Amino acid sequence: MESFHFTPFEHRQPPRAQAPSQRHLRLWHFLAAMSLGLGAWYLHWRWTATLNPDAMIFSVLVASAETLAYVGCILFFHDIWAPKDTPPAPPPRSRAEAGLAGDGPIRVDILITTYDEPPEIVALSIRAARALRLPEGCEANVYVLDDGNRPAMAAVAQREGALYISRDRNTGFKAGNLRNALLRTDGDFFVICDADTRLFPRFLENTLGYFRDPAVAWVQTPHWFYDIPANADGTGEQDVFLCDPGLFFDIIQRRRHRNNASFCCGAGSIHRREAVFASALMEYGARAAAPAERRFALAARDLQPFRYHVSEDIYTSILVQSDPGGPWRSVYHPQVESRMLSPWGLKAWAAQRLKYAGGSLDILFHDNPLIRKGLPWRTRLHYGATFWSYLSCLWLPILLAAPVVALLTGTAPLRAGIGEFFLHLLPVLIVTELALIAGCWGQDVSKGRLLAIATLPLTLKALWQVIRRRKIGFAPTPKIPLYSEALRIIWPHLLLIGISLAAAAYALWQASLGQSSLGLPFLLVNLFWISWNIYMLSAAPRAALWRPKASR
Structure with a gap:
């Protein structure tokens, strides 16, 4: 390597x-x-x-x-009052067991988003995605979503056996990149990966089982930054940039799950296509069961499965969880199922933290979920804790x-x-x-x-x-020191x-x-x-x- x-x-x-x-x-x-x-x-x-x-x-x-x-x-x-994990289940073996209509295999799209990251780092993510163990009755396609529209990235995708999708304009940034791909693919479920997200082989085996419940909209797995530098003596970790996400994922996200308040964090999550489109259609006063011609018309009006926002993941989570036509629910899977890269250098760290803070505060001030209909009060309190931490x-x-x-x-x-x-x-x-x-x-x-x-x-x-x-900057976190x-x-x-x-x-x-x-x-x-x-x-x-x- x-x-x-x-x-x-x-x-x-x-x-x-x-x-x-x-x-x-x-x-x-x-x-x-x-x-x-x-x-x-x-x-x-x-x-x-x-x-x-x-x-x-x-x-x-x-x-x-x-x-x-x-x-x-x-x-x-x-x-963080108490954990309440959803018991794992074996992956569905048929579309009916996954709450899907029709015949044929369960289709999963692995979406790897990239903009300006080194193509050889993305290549590692493609290899990991192609090495996934597919459950019985399941088929998967790997897509590289290149918002940088780079010939070098297209060549790497072809070399590694992935399908390549790009676009001419960066409207909506990562959310727009995902929308562009979702309107050009047809998987029943899709996995979101950042450029550096390397899925473990059993990712689908360990997450698809939750979708036996047709109300499950997405499953979020923990982020694990495996490259946190070692101490001077070579032992342990020297987390100088305070980026170890263990407290957030293993404690906060895991325990928010008891009240359907764990939110999507982008990378390492798997989604039911129907749920994100149903929530998007609600913004136009329609449901996922709208006629095909109506769906096409809405798509032409810039239907947004993920909202065009610097924090598109948490924003879309709030909208899906408050969708009165659901009720959709999220699942937090507590075990690590992928590896990712941490920010190396203060510039990368600052860009990431500014984006987190700005996105959360923008949601609070301009589309406050605490006064949004459809969210139970306990779930509101969880989001209140998120916003309060930034207001400190x-x-x-x-x-x-x-x-x-x-x-x-x-x-x-x-x-x-x-x-x-x-x-x-x-x-x-x-x-x-x-x-x-x-x-x-x-x-x-x-x-x-x-x-x-x-x-x-x-x-x-x-x-x-x-x-x-x-506007808060949409720049992706650099993957190099x-x-x-x-x-x-x-x-x-x-x-x-x-x-x-x-x-x-x-x-x-x-x-x-x-x-x-x-x-x-x-x-x-x-x-x-x-x-x-x-x-x-x-x-x-x-x-x-x-x-x-x-x-x-």
Whole structure:
């Protein structure tokens, strides 16, 4: 095989998803209830006994930020409350068993989307797709959907035995690319692959069985980035770009499934053609059973099986799940069934994270599913948790700025004795941390906090673009290492670190001269707070400085 940056990691095997025991779930539920109760107790004390009348605006802002963070905690706990997997089933052996009409084999289309990725990386995905084990009564075709319309890509597709589809214009970007292919193919089911998605041989054997239920619209499998670099000693993983998706897929997506709220994440998903077209037809006031001539007319009016949107996967998921003509449901399959490439370099990481944030916020502001008819309230809460996590960019800056303001002005955001403060705060912090460890069974919960701070400037940029109705970029995540333009991405982090260090130095200088009115406890608490913030802010600069061992 040709040598790539990910070649040294080809031997890696995916983790095997496990379900927590009932004893573990009971412990998690107990700690979660304790955490929420203590959090409510702490906030009641903050609002009723600690507001500082000498700095009321500052005090209210900090208390409000803490309250909004607590709301996020409630939504996150609802998100991950309990798993409820759909039992796997053997693949259907006939069209009738898959809820399909007519005779003949079950037809599956493997759609590999690409735009500007190296053709030889796409070639690996084609080979993996062609190596799929086909269940009895099933036939499959592999298509390369090249939005770059490249002769070199067409040649690779022909060489590898895949069918090639391109188009002259990039209308709708990836969603438009999929639409173009779906209107030119006729598979009963289709699998979405990115350019770097290499399906495992048993993908169809392990996912088609869910479609024995005719209400299942799609099945999403976890993303597994197998190329996360190793530590310096060659062991374990050094996830410098905080891109390991284990927490999102194995915990959040898997547990949202209990309320039909796990959403499509594009790559590694398999869809019932009828479901996406039925949802698209609903946008025009028609159903999937419309006459053929009506279907053709709607297609001519730009029927969109996947909505033309930077986050076409989650957007279409919401529309399908709220389709009153369904009811369609999704299935989250907890086992890894493919391998993919992670962003190598801050530029690729930033492009991906900006797209995620901008797409989600655009849906929230311009087609809010929380007020959309057809979604059950529990499902709405799950999507609320997704949007709330991005809206945290509005109150996280307050918590980052609070110790800086306190040290520079000598003003406390609350009025309470140091002992009383810790008596209320420490139980909340300790129990909440224990609850997160128990609830995020086997996953590193610290990465979520680091990621929220590392992506803060990107999320604020995305929010500003959405408010101004500016388009979020559709650029695909690069599949090769890119280390340029790091300073342009991390300058906000460096600025905040510099301001925090300056505030700490100023407070220490004032204290050394005996000119500070700050008490020692106040000084120590805020210095610890500011040190913690600097550590959190340093994740992005540390990633910018990282280079793989061979490149040093």
